[in-house]
Amino acid sequence: MGRHSERGRRALGGPRAAPAPGSARIVDVRDVSVRYGDVAALRAVSLSARAGDFVAVTGHSGAGKTTLVNAVAGIVELASGEIDLGDGPGSLREPGAVAIIPQGNGLASVLTAYENVLAPLRARGYAPADAAERARAALVSVGLGESGTHLVEELSGGQQQRAAVARALAIEAAVLLADEPTSELDHDNRERILDLLRARADAGGSVLMTTHDPEAAERADRVIELDDGEVVGS
Numbered sequence: 001m002g003r004h005s006e007r008g009r010r011a012l013g014g015p016r017a018a019p020a021p022g023s024a025r026i027v028d029v030r031d032v033s034v035r036y037g038d039v040a041a042l043r044a045v046s047l048s049a050r051a052g053d054f055v056a057v058t059g060h061s062g063a064g065k066t067t068l069v070n071a072v073a074g075i076v077e078l079a080s081g082e083i084d085l086g087d088g089p090g091s092l093r094e095p096g097a098v099a100i101i102p103q104g105n106g107l108a109s110v111l112t113a114y115e116n117v118l119a120p121l122r123a124r125g126y127a128p129a130d131a132a133e134r135a136r137a138a139l140v141s142v143g144l145g146e147s148g149t150h151l152v153e154e155l156s157g158g159q160q161q162r163a164a165v166a167r168a169l170a171i172e173a174a175v176l177l178a179d180e181p182t183s184e185l186d187h188d189n190r191e192r193i194l195d196l197l198r199a200r201a202d203a204g205g206s207v208l209m210t211t212h213d214p215e216a217a218e219r220a221d222r223v224i225e226l227d228d229g230e231v232v233g234s
């Protein structure tokens, strides 16, 4: 049976230089296989991301991209293999260490965009005023400064996707998992979101993004291609 080991928490600070080539692996996926009944969704997949890395995962529909993201997030069980997160004593499995922009956004449609961004901050223990400021700033960063008071169900698909990005970015997690975060966006908004993911990596985060979009993948430091659950290019 595979397991998620809990190796360490990395303190994140302000802007930082690009990581040295030898710096620690923050996401380390080794020989991971995942099955859904008879379906082998991942087959002995290995990949890693260091602090400062922006890694794109591409592949056709059904290749296993979402399964990979969910495996790293710890929300699907591994049939075999290991996933380590972090590079020091402590745990990157504690709340706030990993943020996810899930496929389909995962927003609560009967809350406002602002409330959706605020709730995880409050749940992670940010004081009310700090949480409110972070939520507002995150919404502004994705271009939703004016739309935060709208219910999610009143927003367009692209606005909802940007709200989901804001919700994940606001947490300032060491690991940011982004599952097709630009699939609903026009060119300018796609570039805005990719800039934010790039900035998160440049600030010391590890960003793992799935995408069907070759231009989005080009913005990453490294592209890993999955086919039928296997890594076929990197």
Ligand SMILES: Nc1ncnc2c1ncn2[C@@H]1O[C@H](COP(=O)(O)OP(=O)(O)OP(=O)(O)O)[C@@H](O)[C@H]1O
Binding pocket: 036, 037, 039, 040, 041, 059, 060, 061, 062, 063, 064, 065, 066, 067, 068, 103
């Ligand atoms: N909950 C599930 N139960 C059974 N099979 C599943 C489940 N989730 C995914 N699969 C199967 O696992 C394989 C990988 O699916 P996954 O969603 O990871 O692919 P993907 O590359 O993210 O696809 P897409 O680009 O369409 O989102 C597919 O064959 C899919 O049908």
